[in-house]
Amino acid sequence: MTRRALITGVVALTALGAGSARVVDPFTLGVASGDPTPDGVVLWTRLAPYPLAENGLGGMPSRVVEVSWELARDERFRHVVRRGRQWARPESGFSVHVEVGGLEPGREYFYRFATGGHLSRTGRTRTTPAPGTMTTPLTMAFASCAQYEHGYFTAYRRLAEDEPDLVLHLGDYQYEYRKGVHVAPNGNVREVDGPETVTLADYRHRYAQYKSDADLQAAHAAAPWAVVWDDHDVADNWAGSHYSKPEIPQPDFPARRAAAAQAYYENMPIRSKPRGFDLRLYRRVGWGGLTTFHMLDTRQYRDDQPCGDGIKPCPERLEPTRTMLGAEQERWLLDGFRTSSARWDVLGQQVFFSQYDHTPGPVQETNLDAWDGYAADRDRVVAGFSSVRNAVVLTGDVHAAWGAEVKERWDDPASRTAGTEIAGTSITSGGDGSEVYPETPEWFAENPHIKYFNNRRGYVRTRFSPDEVRVDFRGLDHVSRPGAPVSTKASFVIEDRVPGLNPV
Ligand SMILES: [Fe+2]
CATH class of the missing domain: 3.60.21.70 (Alkaline phosphatase D (PhoD))
Known part of the structure; x- marks a missing residue:
């Protein structure tokens, strides 16, 4: 199956409509999965057609965007076992967290996302073995x-x-x-974009640059x-609500920590x-x-x-x-x-x-x-x-x-x-x-x-x-x-x- 046929297939399956295709690929930050259980896993992506946009929003328009996803037993998506749709929202940095359930324990799965006629890469994931079992290393x-x-x-x-x-x-x-x-x-062999991360926009922007790495x-x-x-992930040697770097005054460290926590959630496959x-x-x-x-x-x-x-x-x-x-x-x-x-x-x-x-x-x-x-x-x-x-x-x-x-x-x-x-x-x-x-x-x-x-x-x-x-x-x-x-x-x-x- 060619990539084009695959895209058409996903669009048809999810009724997204080819007419809404944007020119630029929004899946520049890849896909991820995490926190597996015996019957589920978190699937993640974040839309960002322009990852280095300084406002941290990756060049997305300021409205919700529908994203469809599917999870299959095989890499070619012949045996899809779950699919659904989710909103990517500006207030969540256009991240998508799907908490898939009802899966079989100890088994490999494959997943991908689609929006606006674009298809993400495929990720491989797995559920954990059933409680108590010790059969496979x-x-x-x-x-x-x-x-x-x-x-x-x-x-x-x-x-x-x-x-x-x-x-x-x-x-x-x-x-x-x-x-x-x-x-x-x-x-240094390469450089980061933007200021020291302090605001939510800074942290989002920095994550987007990292996540562009192949x-x-x-x-x-x-x-x-x-x-x-x-x-x-927040700031050098922070401790609870304390951050004491004399060279960088932090009048509002709690606000900085809150911004870092929000961006961490948005960029990680966590619940x-x-x-x-x-x-x-x-x-x-x-x-x-x-x-x-x-x-x-x-x-x-x-x-x-x-x-x-x-x-x-x-x-x-x-x-x-x-x-x-x-x-x-x-x-x-x-x-x-x-x-x-x-x-x-x-x-x-x-x-x-x-x-x-x-x-x-x-x-x-x-x-x-x-x-x-x-x-x-x-x-x-x-x-x-x-x-x-x-x-x-x-x-x-x-x-x-x-x-x-x-x-x-x-x-x-x-x-x-x-x-x-x-x-x-x-x-x-x-x-x-x-x-x-x-x-x-x-x-x-x-x-x-x-x-x-x-x-x-x-x-x-x-x-x-x-x-x-x-x-x-x-x-x-x-x-x-x-x-x-x-x-x-x-x-x-x-x-x-x-x-x-x-x-x-
Ligand atoms: Fe370190």
Whole structure:
């Protein structure tokens, strides 16, 4: 079937009428799906014939536009199982979120959208296996930290080529800076359009530029995603209602956070809608009886960073009342551990979890924006690991690949290992990086629970089965030019009931 016949077919099916065809394709931002369940998934697109329109509305006329969608068992849409129509509205940035239900568990589907005689590309998605089942392994890839200026999004393309069943994005999907402010060590390879993102129009405009990237579109079209935000999706190192960058006064940070939350919703395949300032992102994605992903929000409910943030000695970081998750999310997480019957309980979260002392000797210098700045809350989470069979922590933010053992007492290497942390490197942030360990033997001696480090850009591919999780740290030799091949820099296995990383 030719593309033209396909378009005609969709138009006839949905009675959109060929006469209404606009000249310019409105599907320039691709398609996405997310938050799968055993019987449904969210389908997403956003109309923008001119993605770089400064008002953030992508060149759309200021009226509602009807969009039709269909979901099929096969890539050629011979067996369509669901179809419908939805309005793309100016007040939602012309985004479309379709919550499809009534599907079969553990099955692959294909979807596409049409409007005004234009047809979107086809996306592939899937439902999760039926609750309790563990028959098929899960291939999950996770990524974070894609600063547009710092490199080409080749890692997203390579991730798509791995054909994962599920993708987790752990934050810093986009960065707020204006051109020239945050430059990669070897210089920026391309530039963002527009000012630092502060208003809703700014954030919409920035998302549209990112989403025009073909490699990113390929990753979205390959699998359902489950996403959480980190700091740069709003502003560098924000904490709850606090934002304290002395160089940029923020008289109305709550309004900025509300704008960022609205734009995040509009651009992600998620169910949760923001209510002003608040966007509930913590949630669970179950994968049969095999894996439960507890997706966390470590930004929105946290206390301000202690000792004015940064990497330094800070006794205040140990205060028992300090919270990273907030009381409600913490309770929700610990309840989730207690009631879990999954083989693997996985935290999909943003900032470095394990203790990481940056300086040799008795003085501890830790990153106060990470869990080290919220040590008592981390202790409560680690204590909760005792009620699950296997605890695995996935991390973004740090722009390098790390593997670590989560210890019951960090300063006692002989203490029990309670879980395993896998930190993914960035898609681009930091530029090309290097193979060379900047860390010395003294540094590893200071942090004996940290087992692996690599400073290339990429993502992590995991394969969950009942007996083990295989972890492949996938890396690219460069992001400053397009088209780098990917290779596995290191592989580890986590065995059932044996936390820690075994080299393969
Ligand atoms: Fe980042």
